[in-house]
Amino acid sequence: MDNRRGYLDLLEEILSNIPSTAQSIANSFVAEHRRLESCPIVTIASYDEAALIRSQAKPQMDSRSIKEVLEQANGIFSNRIFNNHPRFFGFIPSPTHPLTLLGDLLLASKNPHAGSWFQSSGPSAIETGLIRWLAELAGLPADTAGGLFVSGGSMANLVGLQTARDQMLGEEWEQRARGTIYVSQQTHSSISKGLRILGFSNKQVRKIKCDENFQMDCSDLERTIEQDKEAGLMPFLIVASCGTTNTSSIDPISNIHTIAKAQVPPLWVHVDGAFGASVLLSKSHAHLLKDLKHADSMSWDAHKWLFQTYGCGMALLRDRRHLLQSFATGAEYTRDAVDSGDFESPNFWNFGPELTRPARGMRLWFSLQVLGLDAVGEMIDHGFLLAETVEGELRKLDGWKIVSNAKMGIVCFRYEGTGKSVEEWDELNAKVSGICIRENKSAALTTKLDGRTVIRICAIHPEMSVEGMKEVVRSLDEVARELAAI
Ligand SMILES: Cc1ncc(COP(=O)(O)O)c(C=O)c1O
Known part of the structure; x- marks a missing residue:
């Protein structure tokens, strides 16, 4: 019944x-x-x-x-x-475009299983085309590059790191235990998390010094690689950043690439572009990213500066075959969705950690198709202007020190006068941020640079006005002066 x-x-x-x-x-x-x-x-x-x-x-x-x-x-x-x-200027904000509501609704309404071509040939063809276009924008070779959409920067980094490990160290744990990895003091925490997931201990990770612009210091990098080789270790991977979270610095990727490839055997270069890679779509600043072409693998988040809702990132590889070597598996119950192996009709479940996966790329596709690249380029460029406005306004005021100048939407600064200890000024800056949040004036959170507390603004909202940004600076200044007078 x-x-x-x-x-x-x-x-x-x-x-x-x-x-x-x-x-x-x-x-x-x-x-x-x-x-x-x-x-x-x-x-x-x-x-x-x-x-x-x-x-x-x-x-x-x-x-x-x-x-x-x-x-x-x-x-x-x-x-x-x-x-x-x-x-909201904290972390990396998520200035989602209102269109994403429709893109998300559309995707949820169809809900394709984009793990296999068999189940999702239309959306998979779009994801393949988008990945190819994005990789080409980054300057990766059109005939070999590939990748996949993942849930975000952490997963994209993990995909790059695993591929590097498998290509450079192989399957033997003895070999992997000798591997050493080079990151900078400003590298995002998702890299150390990814390395831990992959079985590397913290002892295998070298934190290379940064210079005064918070970029990886290449002399320290070279020296550290040499020391490790002399100690019988196996340097195999350098992680460069294209837009660090703290200061949006771009590491000297070209020099890093030269150092990496001069080694025997050459080292893998992974670039964390989770935040910064979107500048490739900027109308006036794409040239800043010309060295991305050197990456063996890279991450890129559409849910950061491409205005998508959370859960949309990309892992891009110079050689897409490496993904299959790291991630492809088979099972009798997937035999009807067998992989053609030609990369034109991919089974994305063989490219990354997930079996079942949504066609995340369709949301991005929907937004880009409706908005057009001119609008997206302008939206990204506006972030540069907003951060530069903050820096310009602060420079007109006494007491404010620019600790990291405006770079790709991010600027870090600190109020510091006389008559208090540096620790007291640390505390004051944290209070300024807290009071402005409580009073709903702005949410500019704090971070630490060179051991000191600074206020950090990541301003990438295309609807934020320049006048509004000036008002934010005025209110931070007002609060700082009131506190300093106490
Ligand atoms: C430079 C950088 N890399 C990686 C990540 C991690 O990305 P997700 O939070 O999408 O996992 C972030 C997040 O802010 C980031 O700023």
């Missing part, structure tokens, strides 16, 4: 409610976007509020109306940072 009567009635009710619910979500999304400037930037649930929310996690036995659950969800979501707020 078919017992689904209750379920089928419920399904019908849900189906009939989907259009109006989607409309209401879209309405509130658009309304929120239009008043984004006045929304609270940072809301963190209190201990008691979090306990209340936690108690709402467990589902009930009975079904509930979509409307009721949606209202509840909106309440829960109000406890978050608006990462897409024009005055």
Whole structure:
């Protein structure tokens, strides 16, 4: 006997409610976007509020109306940072373009299994074409380059690191145990996490010094590689950054490449471009990234400076065959989706860690098709202008020190006068950031550079005005002066 009567009635009710619910979500999304400037930037649930929310996690036995659950969800979501707020400058903000709502909805509505060509030939062909185009933009060789869409920069870095390990050290653990890796003091933490996942100990990782521009110091790099070789170790990988998180510095990739390839055997160069690689689409600054062409592998996040919602990054390889050598597996239950092996009709489950994967590239494709490259280029260029505005305004004011000048959307600075210890000035800068957050003026968080607390602004929101940016500086200055006078 078919017992689904209750379920089928419920399904019908849900189906009939989907259009109006989607409309209401879209309405509130658009309304929120239009008043984004006045929304609270940072809301963190209190201990008691979090306990209340936690108690709402467990589902009930009975079904509930979509409307009721949606209202509840909106309440829960109000406890978050608006990462897409024009005055949120922390970490790498996420100034998602409103179009992504539609791209995401479209992808969710089709939900292809983009692990295999068999299941997702249309979206996989787009992902292949996009990856090829992005790799070409980076200057990687068109006839060999390839890659795949992954969930973000950490995964893209992991794919690059694993490929490097497998190509350079092979499968034997004895050999892997002798391998040494070169990162800089400014390399993103996802690299050390990735190396740990891959079985490397911290003892195998060398943190190369940075110069005054927070770029890898190539003399220290060369010296350290030499020392390791003399000690019988196997240097095999250098990780360069194209847009560090702290200061958006680009390491001297060309020099690093020369050093890497002069070794016997040559070292692999992985470039972390999770943040910076999007500048390849800038109309006026793409030349800054001319040395990306030297990468053996690189990461690139579309959910950072390509305005996508979270969960969209790219791993690009100079030689796509290396991906298959690291990730391809087979099983009897996937035999009907067998890999053609020709890279024109790929099974992406053989290119990276995931079997089941969404066609993430379709969201990016949707946005780029609708917006066009001119608009995207301008949106990226605006980030340069915003950070430069901050630096220019601060330079007009007494007491502010630019610790790292405006580079690719990021600038770091510190208020420091006389009559207090450096530690007290550290504390004051942290307080300035905290007060501006509390008063909803801006969320410019702090970081440490050369051991000192600095305020860091990552300003990449295409809807943030130059005048608005000047106002942010004015309010930081006002708060700093008030605190300094106490
Ligand atoms: C330079 C850099 N690399 C890697 C990552 C990690 O990327 P994701 O957070 O997408 O995993 C970040 C994140 O901010 C980053 O700034």
